[in-house]
Amino acid sequence: xxxxxxxxxxxxxxxxxxxxFLVLGxxxxxxxxxxxxxxxxxxxxxxxxxxxxxxxHGKCKSGSGARMLQVLHPQLPPVTYPIHAxxxxxxxxxxxxxxxxxxxxxxxxxxxxxxxxxxxxxxxxIHLCLLVARDSSLEFDSPRAxxxxxxxxxxxxxxxxxxxxxxxMQAYTNEQMMxxxxxxxxxxxxxxxxxxxxxxxxxxxxxxxxxxxxxSDKSTKxxxxxxxxxxxxxxxxxxxxxxxxxxxxxxxGGPFTKGPEPVQAxxxxxxxxxxxxxxxxxxxxxxxxxxxxxxxxGSHGLFAWPPHIEQLVAYFTDDTRTSQKEVSNDCNECGTxxxxxTLTLGAFMHEIGHSLGCPHEENGVMLxxxxxxxxxxxxxxxxxxxxxxxxxxxxxxxxxxxTWHHLDLLRFLYHPSFTLPQDYYDPSFMRPGxxxxxxxPKPSLYPLGDNLCRITSRTGIYSIEMICGDLSxxxxxxxxxxxxxxxxxxxxTLSLDDLVARLPPNERGTSFTLRxxxxxxxxxxxxxxxxxxxxxxxxxxxxxxxxxxQGVKSQLxxxxxxxxxxxxxxxxxxxVSAIRVYHGGALDGIRLFLQPNMGSVNPPLPPRNYMEKLTxxxxxxxxxxxxxxxxxxxxxxxxYTDFVLEKDxxxxxxxxxxxxxxxxxxxxxNHGRITKMLGNATGGGIVELRPPEGQYILxxxxxxxxxxxxxxxxxxxx
Numbered sequence: 001x002x003x004x005x006x007x008x009x010x011x012x013x014x015x016x017x018x019x020x021f022l023v024l025g026x027x028x029x030x031x032x033x034x035x036x037x038x039x040x041x042x043x044x045x046x047x048x049x050x051x052x053x054x055x056x057h058g059k060c061k062s063g064s065g066a067r068m069l070q071v072l073h074p075q076l077p078p079v080t081y082p083i084h085a086x087x088x089x090x091x092x093x094x095x096x097x098x099x100x101x102x103x104x105x106x107x108x109x110x111x112x113x114x115x116x117x118x119x120x121x122x123x124x125x126i127h128l129c130l131l132v133a134r135d136s137s138l139e140f141d142s143p144r145a146x147x148x149x150x151x152x153x154x155x156x157x158x159x160x161x162x163x164x165x166x167x168x169m170q171a172y173t174n175e176q177m178m179x180x181x182x183x184x185x186x187x188x189x190x191x192x193x194x195x196x197x198x199x200x201x202x203x204x205x206x207x208x209x210x211x212x213x214x215x216s217d218k219s220t221k222x223x224x225x226x227x228x229x230x231x232x233x234x235x236x237x238x239x240x241x242x243x244x245x246x247x248x249x250x251x252x253g254g255p256f257t258k259g260p261e262p263v264q265a266x267x268x269x270x271x272x273x274x275x276x277x278x279x280x281x282x283x284x285x286x287x288x289x290x291x292x293x294x295x296x297x298g299s300h301g302l303f304a305w306p307p308h309i310e311q312l313v314a315y316f317t318d319d320t321r322t323s324q325k326e327v328s329n330d331c332n333e334c335g336t337x338x339x340x341x342t343l344t345l346g347a348f349m350h351e352i353g354h355s356l357g358c359p360h361e362e363n364g365v366m367l368x369x370x371x372x373x374x375x376x377x378x379x380x381x382x383x384x385x386x387x388x389x390x391x392x393x394x395x396x397x398x399x400x401x402x403t404w405h406h407l408d409l410l411r412f413l414y415h416p417s418f419t420l421p422q423d424y425y426d427p428s429f430m431r432p433g434x435x436x437x438x439x440x441p442k443p444s445l446y447p448l449g450d451n452l453c454r455i456t457s458r459t460g461i462y463s464i465e466m467i468c469g470d471l472s473x474x475x476x477x478x479x480x481x482x483x484x485x486x487x488x489x490x491x492x493t494l495s496l497d498d499l500v501a502r503l504p505p506n507e508r509g510t511s512f513t514l515r516x517x518x519x520x521x522x523x524x525x526x527x528x529x530x531x532x533x534x535x536x537x538x539x540x541x542x543x544x545x546x547x548x549x550q551g552v553k554s555q556l557x558x559x560x561x562x563x564x565x566x567x568x569x570x571x572x573x574x575x576v577s578a579i580r581v582y583h584g585g586a587l588d589g590i591r592l593f594l595q596p597n598m599g600s601v602n603p604p605l606p607p608r609n610y611m612e613k614l615t616x617x618x619x620x621x622x623x624x625x626x627x628x629x630x631x632x633x634x635x636x637x638x639x640y641t642d643f644v645l646e647k648d649x650x651x652x653x654x655x656x657x658x659x660x661x662x663x664x665x666x667x668x669x670n671h672g673r674i675t676k677m678l679g680n681a682t683g684g685g686i687v688e689l690r691p692p693e694g695q696y697i698l699x700x701x702x703x704x705x706x707x708x709x710x711x712x713x714x715x716x717x718x
């Protein structure tokens with residue numbers, strides 16, 4: 001399990017490190033590496049990385065008098081970093097394969113470490129893009145003094161700055177994953193082999209971040225329209241830039257044309273402009289469609305980003321006051337150049353977090369803690385106009401840094417873009433398939449009474465979150481066995497008392513929403529979960545079922561506010577002889593034909609793996625339904641499919657495709673047979689409706705409009 005890096009009892013006080021940085025060892029205990037004059041806290045000999053950029057944390061021997069540290073690489077230019085209070089943070093670039101890094105102080109003390117960088121080329125990348133208007137000047141906002149310092153503000157310089165920003169995001173995320181105990185992991189940006197601009201010194205041909213240049217059909221005037229400006233409270237289309245970015249990606253073609261799985265893109269608008277009143281051509285948004293997962297941001301702070309890795313510390317400590325006559329002071333938190341760099345880099349990464357599936361959290365990058373992102377790369381902070389102080393002084397400890405929230409890191413762990421080779425050797429580490437192309441049904445929930453709930457998932461649940469208001473306040477995680485957990489859980493029973501105990505004391509008297517995340521399946525949320533655990537038992541005797549049979553309603557799928565209440569459509573599932581499903585582009589209704597009552601002979605209990613049995617599928621037939629008793633859920637139409645059940649065969653579950661209504665349904669039986677998906681077979685997300693083990697379907701309920709708007713089952717013992 002992850003440990004608190006700042007409060008662990010394993011802090012090595014005897015080595016003079018105080019509460020400086022510590023690293024999780026493979027066993028989960030804290031340990032340090034190195035000996036002698038230079039300590040390296042997060043880099044070991046023979047470490048393997050998938051990130052091409054690292055920020056190495058270390059410490060020189062107390063009293064050494066060292067003030068500067070240079071990192072030497074036999075294939076790359078040297079980079080120099082300051083030492084404050086004997087501590088340093090050195091951001092280094094790696095090349096594919098073996099890397100030999102030598103750390104040398106200005107007092108001639110050195111330390112050499114070898115590590116391996118292996119790009120995970122099979123992991124889905126993020127495509128980094130610059131979007132320009134059709135008549136763009138190909139320049140970004142920059143104050144005159146900065147233009148003179150950097151030699152302009154054109155497209156080529158923007159590309160250089162974006163490449164450095166991308167490397168910093170990767171290094172930061174790798175460090176955060178490692179601190180959580182999840183190993184060295186990070187997402188990758190698409191790269192190309194070309195002239196690398198990462199270093200200020202002589203450019204050479206090597207792998208570097210590819211920046212796609214997207215040419216929009218929109219003019220500069222159209223993109224800078226006040227009605228598209230997200231920070232304009234009166235904007236009529238504050239999210240419109242998202243659609244403009246989507247259109248530009250689709251026009252660009254190549255990787256952004258419709259393919260077998262979604263592509264990930266992060267787009268910066270080059271023509272963002274501060275006109276003295278508003279930041280135009282800017283929106284901070286992240287999300288996407290089934291085809292493209294997208295984050296967008298503006299270039300209004302790009303002037304403060306370094307174009308080369310050697311300039312990192314200088315730009316992160318540049319306390320030049322922001323010239324608000326020329327450039328924006330975004331959210332009034334960019335009073336200096338370094339604060340502009342920090343906030344805009346962090347905010348862009350925040351939107352990339354959304355595109356990777358992260359919601360807002362109560363702290364970290366997915367709130368607004370990225371205003372201190374600079375501290376992850378520095379040992380001493382410059383003056384901050386935002387706080388009117390010099391902020392954190394040397395050394396800057398991990399507890400003072402911005403973090404990815406633990407729940408963000410947990411999502412990353414199960415995201416296809418963060419896969420490591422060793423994950424495939426852990427049977428409990430069920431790897432996701434395609435990005436948000438969910439192929440498995442959502443988890444199913446069944447209230448059991450006594451404040452208990454049973455949850456089942458075909459692929460395994462890896463996280464359960466309790467959401468109070470809009471933010472997660474407590475969680476349960478199920479890590480892979482290789483990381484000290486039990487692996488994702490397919491079947492579990494939760495108690496309300498256990499969930500409430502995980503909430504902060506001030507939240508325990510309130511209701512909360514339960515969010516469930518499982519591998520390769522859409523997440524599910526149950527609002528007012530304490531009330532959900534208190535099922536209303538329905539006496540089924542009045543519906544013709546045996547005496548004392550009590551029914552419980554499952555979760556209601558689809559639009560619970562749509563159409564009209566269907567009431568309870570009850571039946572004895574043991575006597576269903578045939579089924580007629582009315583469907584077209586959605587589910588219209590289900591008619592169940594009943595045999596005469598043959599007594600209460602219990603059929604064999606259904607197998608638990610029927611979802612995986614696709615052989616012996618039903619064959620359509622024509623029913624002679626004259627004089628047959630039946631019940632109807634939903635609407636009868638002229639388009640339908642019929643199925644006849646075999647002797648002793650009963651319906652054991654439904655697979656439902658749904659979103660804003662019920663798109664389609666699939667019926668499974670205790671004989672291991674399963675129908676086709678009837679209705680829109682690609683609509684909505686798939687959810688499994690089946691009773692808890694040993695119980696039976698007793699009926700259907702839901703909401704009926706032009707078609708079936710919502711549906712659930714009623715289940716119980718027979």
